[in-house]
Amino acid sequence: MPSEKSSPQKSSPVVQNKTAKKSHGGWWFLFIVIALYFLIGFFNTDFISASLKHFHALVISITPILALVFIIIWLLNLSQGMQDKLAQLADKNSGIKGWLVAVLGGILSHGPVYAWYPLLQKLENQGARPALIASFLYARSIKIPYLPLMVHYFGMSYTVLVTIYIAIFSVLHGWLVEKIIHNYPGTGRPD
């Protein structure tokens, strides 16, 4: 997203060029997927019509979440103070508070992960640690509303154990992701 990457520390022409390419990449990606649908549809119409039904259901389920995320980002864009506060909760000096926000935020977040990417990108551009973003994404595998179904299939001790382990592993995962990113710096973000 060019507007967000043109922050003072990332406003070099190289970064802007890369971003411009990325935005085109998104449209190319969509074009390729649509072409794939047409290609498969030529041989198997039933499969494509069933997939499109799922697509319709997915779009309906994701829209309210996207609306929520849109409002959160809009509020963040509106208030620089609020942006700084959230970024502070996830920056290098956030300490244990940052980890707690990441893990609890991941557990409590709803809806498909795609809906959360813009907000995470926003926080990343504000200086949020990659470790905390990775932890947030990992902790999302704990879905409190669906736990009763897991208990039904696998029992209470299994559910409790898996839930606790995922929460612990989300911290370990975030820490490892950041460690690797910092130990093997590449050309992409975050550097």
Added chain:
Amino acid sequence: MSNLPKSLMNKFKAANTKTLKSFWQLLPVLLGVLLLASMMVEIIPALISHGILGKGILQDTILANIIGSASTGQPIVSYVLAGELQKAGIALLPVTVFIISWVTVGIISLPAEAVTLGWRFAIIRNLLAFIMALFLGWITVVSLNAF
């Protein structure tokens, strides 16, 4: 006093533009990912029912990890599928790995993650999550057997 509403209006305008721009950038990737995800929802159950799983614990675990990683959708679907897999005689280790990789690894959502958070971050995060799903599954089963 008269400047206050104008400055607020400008702030609103700037916030609108910034937010809409962000979503416009994400839109094609999001639509593409949703279209791919819709295909995967159709493909995965067919793979399972065709007996690709059920050929030994090691093979099952690795396959479950790959299938879980390539799958997408609500985790509730993975619980139901995993529950049915276990009923069909698949061991707890591949079943657990399947549930974990379903949400922690996102091959389908990788392009969207990469566009927003960077390719390096997305690839490292997903690779690590793939490996950790195996370890987490193993530690869960070992702990359950120990208690």
